[in-house]
Amino acid sequence: MTLKELSFFYRLCEEPHFSKTAQKLNITQSALSLAIKSLEHDIGEPLFDRIGKKLVLSETGRLFKELTYPAFTALLEAQSLFSGNALLGILKIASSKTIGDYLTPRIVFDFLLYHENVRIHKEIHNSATIIQMVKNGIIDVGFIESACDEREIVKETIGYDELIVVTGDGALANRCVYIDELFEKKWILREKGSGTREVFLEALGEIARSLPVFTEFSEFEEAKTLLLHSADIMTCVSRVVVEKELQRRELFEVQLKNVSIRRPFYLIYHKDKYQSKLLSTFKTHVLNVLRPS
Template sequence: MTLKELHFFYELTQTPQVTQVAKELNISQSALSLAIKSLEQKLGESLFDRVGKKLVLNERGRFFKEQTYAHYVALKDAQTLFQTNQLAGRLNIAASKTISNYLMPDIYFNFLATHKEVSFDINSINSTRIIEQIVNSKLDIGLIETNLSHSNIIKEHLCDDELIVVTSDKNSPRKLFIDTIEKKWILREVGSGTREIFIDCLGDMAKELDIFMELHSFQEIKSILLKNPNTISAISRVAVEKELKDQTLFEIKLINIEFKRAFSLIYHKDKSKSLLFNTFIEFLKKSLQT
């Protein structure tokens, strides 16, 4: 069924004179009759009794109108939905754990508080999975912390970050060569941006690393570190700002090694850029760069 056929049908339910309705709609009588016949063929039912030159609604037609008119009105309203509010819509967004937990909550809240007709589907997964879902068009926007990319992905810089090495051992030296560290390493799982950056920066030295545990969240890692001074981890500075300030965790600077990285925005190269899409990205960049 088409909206045009339904429109003609509802008009005829108000005025059974085909000639008059055709004139009001500025179409020929034959075009009106063909549209109604097409609708009836699709339904497999006659909706009108043909009485002379009139089309009188029959019992099946009355039932059809009763069951469908409210939906038709809603569909007609939907045609003008984005004319009245260009920012209405739902965005499907996924961010890596660091970005999701420590950067995005206020940004999501502030944007939604300003734009009442917008909603988000928010996911927090590792960067590798975000890239996979963007490639498969399952996400509108991805926020990642890895250098990995894909030929079908557009990648834009958001802001810079730094990984640091921390322990709860207050007596540990504050500067060390990595191969002199005898503590147990607690790292994020394979596929996380934090882990990938750390391992990539170490190069061949990563093979000698004593990785004792792999966990899926920074909270889990911090919990282990705080209870076990003989453990150590590489973690985003933004994730341990409070612990560093409270001196429950302590930074160890690795001699001759720095862990710099960028947080990036990604989306599919064929993604249509609506006003909502562009407005949120602009808001996101501005929020992270202030």
């Protein structure tokens, strides 16, 4: 069953005469007849009844046309779209928490404004999960905040981020202290596998083993609620996460002596991933929005 055979069938439905339809299609009557017989062979029943000299759709033919014509027109439309220059397709992406909450929405929105035939399916996971999703071909592109040394994965730096220590304790505002001076506080950190957690603990070095982690969180709003609830709580998050709270002086940054945490954001994809026009254009768009400084 081919698109050409289906096309001949629908034209014959409109003009139920083999000779007239063949003439309009600029093919021989025998070629048209063979195409219809091929369809009938595939289906197993006649599509037309030959009533005297008349050609009439059979009950099977009427149902076949009803069921297949919408799909046929959709295929023709898709064929027309893909043969043109329009950018189209469905892109699957996943972002780590900071990027997914604060950067990806703007990136995706702006891209879709200019490419109406594109759909983007987006998810939010921690960096470790996203790396596995790329390795397994579940997503096309990932955005992560932690290091990735997997040989199967291509990693491109798309921007930089600053991690800061934050508290609701105004007495610590603008102070510069050693990390162990804050060990009496109740520390809350992102869950294991989070890029934010991994980068923070790595920056602390050996002393990170002694950091007393009171509990973990997966949502930034949860962390901010706890920070605003008790001045005894501390955490480490991206500056963009608490930017408004810092400006309103609801939360306060605590400077750490000998510790400065500036991490890269990465766009990752599988090394065997085909670089389609859609993927290449999306990558360029991301770099334009988040150009490294």
